[in-house]
C-alpha cells in the first residue's frame with residue numbers, strides 16, 4: 596500500500612509503476628515503427644503488380660526477315676539509381692513482314708544471359724551448359740523449360756518490346 600508523501604504528488608510506488616508502463620508503451624511504439632519498413636519490404640511484391648512497359652528497340656528496317664538480333668532496353672522494374680544494371684535485352688527474330696519473336700536473354704535455369712549462335716541455330720548458356728533450340732525449347736542441360744518470350748508489336752514503323760521483371764519461373768511472361 597502506498598503512503599502519500601504529499602497531498603499534491605503521487606507516492607513513489609505509483610510514480611514507478613506509471614514510468615514502467617510509459618517506458619513499455621514507448622518501447623512498443625518504437626518497435627512497431629521500426630518493424631513497418633521491413634514488413635512493407637517483404638509484402639510489397641505480393642501487393643504490387645509487376646511493372647510492364649513497351650520499349651522502342653529500333654525501326655522495322657533494322658531487322659531483316661529471318662535474322663535474330665540482340666536488342667537492349669531498360670528493365671521495367673529498375674530503380675532510378677540502377678545505372679547500367681537497369682539494362683537488359685532480348686533476342687529479337689523477325690519472322691514476317693511485321694511479325695517478331697523476342698526471346699528473353701535470361702536462361703531459365705539460373706538467369707545467366709544466353710547467346711544466339713547463328714551457325715548452329717542454337718541459344719547457348721555459358722554458365723552450366725544449357726542449350727536451347729531455335730524456337731527457344733530446351734535442347735540440353737539443366738534449364739527446366741523453354742526460353743521466355745516478350746510480347747512484341749510494331750507501331751508506326753518502330754518495333755516495341757514489352758518489358759517486365761526478369762523471367763525465371765513458369766508464366767513470368769507470355
Ligand code: FES
Nearest residue numbers: 702704705720725
Ligand atoms: S544458368 Fe543457364 S544453364 Fe545454368
